[in-house]
Amino acid sequence: MSFKDHFSRQADAYSRYRPEYPAALVDFVVAQAPGRALAVDCATGNGQAAVALAPRFEAVLAVDASRSQLARAQRNPRVHYAASLAEQLPLRSGTVELVVAAQAAHWFRFDAFQAECRRVLVPGGVVACWTYEKFSVDPEVDAIVDEFYTETIGRYWPAERRYVEAGYRTLPFPWDEVPAPVFVLETDWALEQLMGYLGTWSAVQRYKDDRGHDPLPALEPRIAPHWPPGGTRRLRWPIHLRLGRA
Secondary structure: OOOOOOOOOOHHHHHOOOOOOOOHHHHHHHHHOOOEEEEEEEEEOHHHHHHHHHHHOOEEEEEEEEEEHHHHHOOOOEEEEEEEOOOOOOOOOEEOOOOOOEOOHHHOHHHHHHHHHHHHHHEHHHHHHHEEEOOOOOOHHHHHHHHHHHHHOOOHOOOOOHHOOOOOOOOOOEEEEOOOOOEEEEEEEEEEHHHHHHOOOHHHHHHHHHHHOOOOHHHHHHHHHHHHOOOOEEEEOOOOEEEOOO
């Protein structure tokens, strides 16, 4: 399978350090679906969205082209994992009530993904794509992270990152769109968890490949004075949701 693979090598860190999605977001998305038989989570990664959907559907198919990601995905009896592209779903036509792409749609070939959604969705089925950009802690920490994001690793962000930075507003989305409320992802993390999360950024991996060293050890001492020793701080990510009906 040919795909832009920015995450297989850090699949272990991805499974440990990516934050969970808020229940209110999942509840809103599920409430728009016309049924509860089958949902699909595209580019599932470590399975966060798929496992969140599982209690609300009879079955969830979670696909990812990265076998490394799938090997570390969260297990759930209602979730079936399959190695597949979002543009080539292993499903019969007209069988799915909800297609989800969580922090992933910007990597897809848009026309092919949209055509595949039209093929597999039931009448009135729903497509939901959401993303989050940088987190916020406080002005001091945010300024340090912003400088790292734009100056240190800025040139290493893939071109598709522009869709995330625009809050998916520029993402091609040819569906009958449903207005969505604002959701916020929040988590309390120790400094070790924050640094682990930053290590999952695709630009950090590309920096390491190009420069031959990790940029994070130089960043950590700048952030550490703003973190309570042995304690946690709250991180907040605004979530940008695009949701529409087929």
